[in-house]
Amino acid sequence: MERQPTDSLKIMFFLISLLFTAGSSENDLFLDFCGTWRHGKGSLSLNIDISTGCDGISISASESSLSIHGKITAQCRRSDVIPLNQFGLDSVEDSPFCLFWEPLLDQLKLQVGEHSLILCWPGSLLDTCCTDLSHGSNTAKAKYGIMNGMVRNDVITAKIQTAYNFGGRSTKCKALCDQVSLESTYSDKLEDTVTRMKSIEHPCAYRAEVEMKEGFRGSNIISPTTTGESSEPTATVHLPPALKQVAKNNNKVVCTFFRNNSLFQEGYKEVKVLNDVVGINVENEIITDLSEPIRIGFHHDAVPKVQPRKCVSWDTRKDPLQVKWLVDGCKTQQRRATHTECLCNHMTYFAVLVQLEPRPVHHLLALTAITSLGCAVSFISCIALIIFLCRKRGRSKEQSIPIHLGLAVSLAFLNLLFFFTAVLANVEWESMCVWVGAVLHYALLSSFSWMGIEVFHTFWLVYVVFNPSPKPYIWNLVGFILPAVPVIILAAIGDIYGQRDVVPSDDIFNPYKMCWMKENDKAFLAHICTNMTILAILVPSGIVMLFLVYRQIRKRDEWKQNRVAFLSIWGLSCLFGTTWGLTFLDFGPVSDFIVFLFCILNSFQGFFLMLRFCMLDWIRKQAAGSTLGSTSTGSTRQHMLQERG
CATH class of the missing domain: 2.60.220.50 (Chondroitinase Ac; Chain A, domain 3)
Known part of the structure; x- marks a missing residue:
């Protein structure tokens, strides 16, 4: 579609007006002064004395204070002495800072290190604005003061000066605001001129x-x-x-x-x-x-x-x-x-x-309470299970006991760390959370490894009956030593472990802090390559093995006892890590339900395992002499419940 003649005329007249207007614009739209404050290591403060007018501004510094004085604002008045030691400046001798002044919004901001301080809040457009702040005479060189003073990245002097002075000039705010509109429009491409003419927004409040x-x-x-x-x-x-x-x-x-x-x-x-x-x-x-x-x-x-x-x-x-x-x-x-x-x-x-990111969590308070309770109960249960298995190991030669014991130890360690991760995340020691996050990741990988060992060992007992099971030290090598390898590699790469914020949907400004993997690309890739990859192997393997075990024992007489059937399959599902598969189902309208189910099943996993082992042992004692209570280590196919108990 061809442009109408009127559009061409608009472009021509608009460009002509831009050329003349932009060429005649001489006002500064802002002041951007930066430097490095050379100070002592004692008590530091910021002295502010700002009032209305347009006489100018002075930025000075000494061994103990950074001062900003002047009359440049339209309506902002401020006189304060603000301690700066809270920002950790007393531990260094040089602190970079920048002072930003925007006359159109009557806005003054100071950035010291990584902290921004609002000295004058943004205000509405008034009649006159203080602009064109020109640099005045330099002060004498000193030991303490401001070095590498710059205006809009142009270095004034690299020497240490005690103060920098800038004089101001009043101008009509409306004219300054129109200048912003024209200059921003003129910087666009020629072919976008008509579009820009229809969508120019006035930059002023x-x-x-x-x-x-x-x-x-x-x-x-x-x-x-x-x-x-x-x-x-x-x-x-x-x-x-x-x-x-x-x-x-x-x-x-x-x-x-x-x-x-x-x-x-x-x-x-x-x-x-x-x-x-x-x-x-x-x-x-x-x-x-x-x-x-x-x-x-x-x-x-x-x-x-x-x-x-x-x-x-x-x-x-x-x-x-x-x-x-x-x-x-x-x-x-x-x-x-x-x-x-x-x-x-x-x-x-x-x-x-x-x-934006990360995705906020619904019902975070309830989920946190469930998880904390579950971890505490599971830790106590795992300790009880460890004691139970150690005693049983002394009077029984079941091949499964060392593997059950390894899983109980790794789960106890995982639950203990996860219970205290929120407390440790608030410790004011930066490297603390890095170490805790790495150790927590190791505990998780170790638990996954022992669940994988449970799956493999069950397959060995069912289908490789005539060959002896691998020695216990091999299981310990795979369950405790092997998971440390990826954690050590990731820790050496760096910027992966540290503090992580879990954002609640009902209060996005009060996140739950924990020590885990950070929220960056490297940490996300590490999560996929370790946690998600292991789960993608473990969960399907556990489900397949659960089905095969079910086929082996479903026709036995004791299977018909509901509580035995429930405890057997439920305990095996926890042993094989199938409950962790819920992490792949966290989407759609059932997301909240899945998250709650995931927290309940996995935080109480240690308790469910302890319950299963104790109940099956009690049932065997009640049914002494039966197949379920036999201590014979003959055919594994005939004694699956005992071997997995």
Whole structure:
């Protein structure tokens, strides 16, 4: 389809205007100052003294403090002394830092090491902005101060200076905002010009004010519509009548709409802020516990069902320097894939967060309680089973006892470690979780190995009757030594074991921490090559062997006793590791049921094994003289229950 003549004219006039406008733009859109703070190893602090105006800003440093002073903001005022030892800076002499200033949002952020501190929260567009911060005269060289000072990656000087001074100049915010729109558009390809003309978004925050007069019955505020194909506003806010009763000293409500501000994503990798962030406040008042909630509707891109959404608010009271999203005080209503409504009973910044990876776990608290209880019971049961098998080993020559004993030992070790993994994950010793994760992986592989030995040994007893079974030291080599080989290799590769967060679906900001494999590509590949590969071999082999054993004993008289049949097959399924096969069924509408069943069966596995061995021993004693109670080690086909007991 050919372009219409009017489109060609639009392109021509648009490009001409871009050339003239972009060529005349001289304002700086931000300040990005970075350097390295050379300091002592004692007590360190950050001194802030920021106020409104446009005189400029000074960044200075000494042996014990980093200071930021100046008048550059439109509405932000801050005077604080903040301890920095909490960030671990006292253990080093050089700390890299960066100071970011965005005049359009009146936003000031300091990054020290790996920590970001919000000195001035983002605000709405006002009349004048302080921009064009030019570098002033250098100070004298010193032992402590700022070295390698840079502005937008351009090095000013590599020497250690005590301070850097920048002077500012006021300009119209609206003109600066228009400049951003034109420059971002001009940078696009020529063939996309018409498309861009139809979808340019104003980069500045939109501010709306509502006067709550007498008889206030609520009000609706709508964000500016985008100029793309859809004319639907990205966010809507409904202020309830109850707000008038709570706001005592001020009747003006300010609502600000922010789009694509990277600050709100600060510090979160597993979640994503969807499009708009809405700030609602009454000047100089803290509004909480509204009897009727504020309704905020967010219209966004379609979100898959597997990625849950949560309405959150930015907690600016407990720690105003950190970006911390909380679910407290907000309820989430997912209207459809592209619409989420938040009902909040307070005022601050609001947004919708989407959980990305890993997939959040439903009912994590209940699953954790079941697993912890199961591991504790299984550990105690395995210790009891070890004592039982050791005593039985002294008066019986059954070939299966050493193998049962090896499985009981490995399961006891696995359950003990898993029970304490959450406690050890919170120990403030970074290498602790690496070691615990590696040892836990070894315990899991060792348990799988002994289950595989159980399968192989049963096959040997059933179908290789006339040859002796391999010696016990061979089983110990395969069950205890061989699993250590892949763990040692993975530990040598590095960045595989460590702290892992299991994210609950009902509180994505309060993950369950454990020591295991990390969430990266190397750890995922290691999980597939070790755990999943072994299970892919173990589970089918166990199921086949379970079927073959069933065929051997189903016609025996004692098999007709229900409790014997149940304990035999149930115990064998635990011995052969078939219950771990549920991990392959965790999908679809029965996912939650499978997860609960998996936790119950495998966390209580040690208890079920102990129960099976003790019950079968009791039954044999009750049926002394019968085939089930015989101590003869003749044909394994005739004494399968005894041999597997």
